[in-house]
Amino acid sequence: MAKETGLGWTAATIDDASGTPRELRNDFTNMQFATPRAVQDVTGLDKSAMERLLLLADFSVTFNGVFNDASNMGHDVFKTVPSTSVARTTTLTISGQSLPNEVLYTDYPLSRGDDGSLTYAVPGVLADGTVPTWTTA
Numbered sequence: 001m002a003k004e005t006g007l008g009w010t011a012a013t014i015d016d017a018s019g020t021p022r023e024l025r026n027d028f029t030n031m032q033f034a035t036p037r038a039v040q041d042v043t044g045l046d047k048s049a050m051e052r053l054l055l056l057a058d059f060s061v062t063f064n065g066v067f068n069d070a071s072n073m074g075h076d077v078f079k080t081v082p083s084t085s086v087a088r089t090t091t092l093t094i095s096g097q098s099l100p101n102e103v104l105y106t107d108y109p110l111s112r113g114d115d116g117s118l119t120y121a122v123p124g125v126l127a128d129g130t131v132p133t134w135t136t137a
Contacts, residue, residue: 067118099133
């Protein structure tokens, strides 16, 4: 494949609190994710430019969605975030490429807009120390 748009998301699957994967792509209006690496500054006094070492890998994600309390949809999956302490397998898939991670979701904030909309922005972070790695779906 060559260059593509973000229009072809194949799947955004998140486990509910019991570990059952739920496809929630239809509930999400947009999302952001990052796979940063920490760095250590090791610049010596003899250098004229920064010198760094790569350290630990990380993953974070925020799903923005529309409130949907239908069975096995967004509210059903995220309503247990405040009351459970479970890592949830989260798999992002686009164009035959998957990024699976064990994620801890840290909040389920609902927002009622002045226009009457009811939305959420659920943040998650890497849970288990496994380096985020893209695979072929």
